[in-house]
Amino acid sequence: MLKKMKYRVMVFMSRRMIACDEASFLISYRYDNKLGLYRWMGLKMHLLTCHLCRKYVRQIKELNLAVDRYREGCAHPDCQHHLDREAGLKIQQVVGRELNAK
């Protein structure tokens, strides 16, 4: 009986509140835009009742931090990407030919 009531309450709420797809969109959207009052309240209400989307908020924040570290790592002189030696030689030849042709 209690289980059935809980299910009905969940169905009732899910029809009146924004769902996880819209909530997760707004979580991403608010990094680049200001949320209007209606959307902000919709998101807050959803987060009160959805533990998965609360985790999503935290994880997206962590993802952004990880990408920041990645970007800094890529800009570092020790970044491990190097032009392959053979490719470098080939490019040198092509550039040399173009230079001589001028």
Added chain:
Amino acid sequence: MTEGEEHILEPQHWVERYGDYLFNYAIVRVNDQEKAEDLVQETFLAGLRARDNFQGKSTERTWLISILKRKIIDTYRKQYASKESSLREYEQDISDGDFYRAEDPFRGHWLEGKGPHSHSLMPEGEIEQEELMRIIRECISRLPPNLASAFIMKMIDESGSDEICKDLGITPSNLWVMLHRARLKMRECVEVKWLR
């Protein structure tokens, strides 16, 4: 070189001086070794053809990077040009059948096992920079190309939204939905890799 002095071009030294730098810049943004090598070569050749336009106000490296940036954006644009129908879909639909339920009564809720599992994306303790670089690079490379280019321009290049929309020829609505989808996929990928 002192301030105010004009810079000169020395194309005979470009590959040796800037080959690695340009390659590094390109591969982070296109995630494909062969494509990145081609872009470096095209940049040098375009630089040679346009060298009469070099005014000496910036360094050689800055000038070459500006050429490379345009080449990378051209690559992204080509990807978008072939994805017109899917762009229309992005404009309309924030949902993604891979992540959310499509049927009532819980339409739009996380699919079983597709929502976040762990409390934190980061494992406990300090993550090695090398490991982090590997995971992020691998996850970006798994993004569909059009999502990857929007994500890279926003998150790696930190370009403004107006600039991205203009460069890629997309609307702001496209961009927000694409960034949302890219974050969805990145989050899942990073979580799976760190939990493994």
